[in-house]
Amino acid sequence: MLSGIAAKAAGVVVTGVAGAAVYDGVKRIARSGAFRSATVAVTAWGLKGARAAETGAEKVRLATADVLSEARERIGEQAPVPGAPAGHGHDH
Structure with missing residues (x-):
């Protein structure tokens, strides 16, 4: 049971890190003026x-x-x- 919770927690962490990376990338593009x-x-x-x-x-x-x-x-x-x-x- 503990390993299932750990696996789900690891999935949430990976999703959060990926989301943060995408957010940073979009923010960087928006600042550069390329998007505009x-x-x-x-x-x-x-x-x-x-x-x-x-x-x-x-x-x-x-x-x-x-x-x-x-x-x-x-x-x-x-x-x-x-x-x-x-x-x-x-x-x-």
Whole structure:
């Protein structure tokens, strides 16, 4: 029974020492600025990706508006004034 307790205690000590070593390593990396630098780089990539997606979405929106405008023109319908309420302009 005593050997089982000693084995468990040794396991806890090993786990604690390993955890402390990992903690010290992470702390050292954080102090060196490498972690911050990597985080800033990844965030910059994310911002560039978001800007590219926004640009693409705007191009799609404009192309769709052009197609709708041309289709309305072909059927003789005037395009609504931008910002005008939906419907025909008055309440019933």
